[in-house]
Amino acid sequence: MREEKCRNVPVGFVSFPSTPTQPIHLQRIHNKRAQLPILVTTQRRSNRKPIVVSTVQSVPSIYQATDERISNTSEWKALEEHAKNVISKTHLRDLVNDDKRSEKLWAEFDGCILDYSRQRVIPETMKLLFALARKAKLEEKKEAMFRGYKINVTEDRSVLHTALRAPKGTQLYIDGVDIVDEVWQVLEKIRTFSDRVRNGQHVGVTGRPIKNFIAIGIGGSYLGPEFLHEALRTEKVASAAAGDRVLRFLSNVDPVDVKRATDKLNPEETMAIVVSKTFTTRETSINAKTIKDWLIYHLGDSAETIKKHVVACSTNLDKVVKFGIAPENMFPFWDWVGGRYSVCSAVGALPISLQYSFDVFERFLKGAHSMDTHFRYAPLEGNLPVLLGLLGVWNMSFLNYNARAIHPYSEALLRFPAHIQQLDMESNGKHVNIFGEVVDYPVGEIDFGEPGTNGQHSFFQLLHMGQVVPCDFIGFIESQNPVCEEGEPVSNHDELMANFFAQPDALAFGKTADEVRQEGKPEWLIPHMVFTGNRPSSCLLMPVLDAYVTGQLLALYEHRTAVQGFIWEINSFDQFGVELGKVLANKVRKQLNESRYFNKKISGFNHSTTKLLNRYMEGSVGCAFEHVFHYEDE
Numbered sequence: 001m002r003e004e005k006c007r008n009v010p011v012g013f014v015s016f017p018s019t020p021t022q023p024i025h026l027q028r029i030h031n032k033r034a035q036l037p038i039l040v041t042t043q044r045r046s047n048r049k050p051i052v053v054s055t056v057q058s059v060p061s062i063y064q065a066t067d068e069r070i071s072n073t074s075e076w077k078a079l080e081e082h083a084k085n086v087i088s089k090t091h092l093r094d095l096v097n098d099d100k101r102s103e104k105l106w107a108e109f110d111g112c113i114l115d116y117s118r119q120r121v122i123p124e125t126m127k128l129l130f131a132l133a134r135k136a137k138l139e140e141k142k143e144a145m146f147r148g149y150k151i152n153v154t155e156d157r158s159v160l161h162t163a164l165r166a167p168k169g170t171q172l173y174i175d176g177v178d179i180v181d182e183v184w185q186v187l188e189k190i191r192t193f194s195d196r197v198r199n200g201q202h203v204g205v206t207g208r209p210i211k212n213f214i215a216i217g218i219g220g221s222y223l224g225p226e227f228l229h230e231a232l233r234t235e236k237v238a239s240a241a242a243g244d245r246v247l248r249f250l251s252n253v254d255p256v257d258v259k260r261a262t263d264k265l266n267p268e269e270t271m272a273i274v275v276s277k278t279f280t281t282r283e284t285s286i287n288a289k290t291i292k293d294w295l296i297y298h299l300g301d302s303a304e305t306i307k308k309h310v311v312a313c314s315t316n317l318d319k320v321v322k323f324g325i326a327p328e329n330m331f332p333f334w335d336w337v338g339g340r341y342s343v344c345s346a347v348g349a350l351p352i353s354l355q356y357s358f359d360v361f362e363r364f365l366k367g368a369h370s371m372d373t374h375f376r377y378a379p380l381e382g383n384l385p386v387l388l389g390l391l392g393v394w395n396m397s398f399l400n401y402n403a404r405a406i407h408p409y410s411e412a413l414l415r416f417p418a419h420i421q422q423l424d425m426e427s428n429g430k431h432v433n434i435f436g437e438v439v440d441y442p443v444g445e446i447d448f449g450e451p452g453t454n455g456q457h458s459f460f461q462l463l464h465m466g467q468v469v470p471c472d473f474i475g476f477i478e479s480q481n482p483v484c485e486e487g488e489p490v491s492n493h494d495e496l497m498a499n500f501f502a503q504p505d506a507l508a509f510g511k512t513a514d515e516v517r518q519e520g521k522p523e524w525l526i527p528h529m530v531f532t533g534n535r536p537s538s539c540l541l542m543p544v545l546d547a548y549v550t551g552q553l554l555a556l557y558e559h560r561t562a563v564q565g566f567i568w569e570i571n572s573f574d575q576f577g578v579e580l581g582k583v584l585a586n587k588v589r590k591q592l593n594e595s596r597y598f599n600k601k602i603s604g605f606n607h608s609t610t611k612l613l614n615r616y617m618e619g620s621v622g623c624a625f626e627h628v629f630h631y632e633d634e
């Protein structure tokens, strides 16, 4: 039991119907029967009419209905004991050879197979993890998320990316508004607009059809759409729908990225899609301005140029209009969509529908929705995102593995690891829990990865012989592009998949000194050739990477991240950690402006930064502006 049983930590303002700006304090309370959302445990049959899902979304009482830290509970302690006294004495070599155990550590849903028999767990471990999940009120928390409770308490927001892929006709009322209806109004607008552009009704200012798209955005307004674009680029339905259209992304404020994004594109046939939730992000503002100028330079400075060639996805209509984009060319989304959870909103819908058609994007939404339904209703024991999340918690908090690698055996998923990196590290890279208390257990893995087999020829040495990094292997039963070479023992896809099946066992089993010796290696070389093994991994096997499966995969990983945050009692939906660097950059920007154009001495920085800035200024020049921005005129 905690010494301090009740804390009173201000966390912002939660709207109550009667007193909209009343501050609330999130606190642990003793009343275990504090209001919880009613759990729906049965899965709705697809032939039933959509139901009203929720109208309740104010107080996140589930977070208050606990009086002790999760790490002080008997469930947490039992797992610590289990890790120390049971699992530390096992080796995956023996565990994986136990067929009965392996048979149990397997789950399937809608064509998606999860084999977690190469994780350092036994059925007893899983029982203890499910008990921990129940203690942490995982079921209630995920239900609260789906119902639109404002579980992002520090920003007083609902977390409703699942509503972005809810089927048309489903109802979900938030503050009196049916948000699924709003979602579908925007999706229909995107369907109509993308059809018009694709069939040549909407043409450029010189009358030429638009067939190039530059999506300008960064972070969550870039990584999800780019991963999705890459996933579909070689998929047969999507690539046929794309024809000779070109979709590029401009994210980095490095001007080199502008060059790469516009290279060899005809401005007459090019449309810029400015994607920014806030429409205040510096990188995106400057890049958008640069592309706008590029279009104006080539096509003439007229309202028509902007109207025909620049559109936006944002929550900030005022800023979009101020930038010069016609209100009808803005495709909105909402503050209950987090940036890194926004690929299913207009953020992904617009570029992907323009490039591949709305139908393809809709298949992606359907795949994501299928995984949402599974996550929401399936029992914890067979619930894929829950299993992945619990294994993440187990590896990080109990076995102390602080990194995690993701290896898609599909070149089309080359940007998936980067997307998951932002999704997970921005969500769970926290040092305090939802009560503002410093977490006293490890949370938030370092995520990285590369497609197999490329990764094998790069960092796999470390994975096999250096630090232990739990891995996710993602493979597909069929290739997007089947190729067979005569005279080869197997098809090219089988060649790829041979590695997918081999690597997890190599990591788990390793190679003993005796095995090396039996190969006739000299004694002095043996230590260099021993693989300790006992390195955990999961295998995900899916049918073929199409739009639907890409949606499933996205939702699977989004929910994995949420599960871990729910159990760790942290808020996975804010990101204050990205602010400090931005504020300091503002100060440097001002200094650069004043030193370059108004001869002010560099001052107010520490010795090292001052020295670096001076060296930078000495070796470079700014711009020959006609009218230099002057901070004092602001």
Ligand SMILES: O=P(O)(O)OC[C@H]1O[C@H](O)[C@H](O)[C@@H](O)[C@@H]1O
Pocket: 218, 219, 220, 221, 275, 276, 277, 278, 279, 280, 281, 284, 339, 340, 426, 575, 578
């Ligand atoms: O979409 P925007 O408002 O331009 O934000 C773009 C990105 O900027 C921030 O730095 C956040 O860390 C990201 O979560 C966000 O996706």
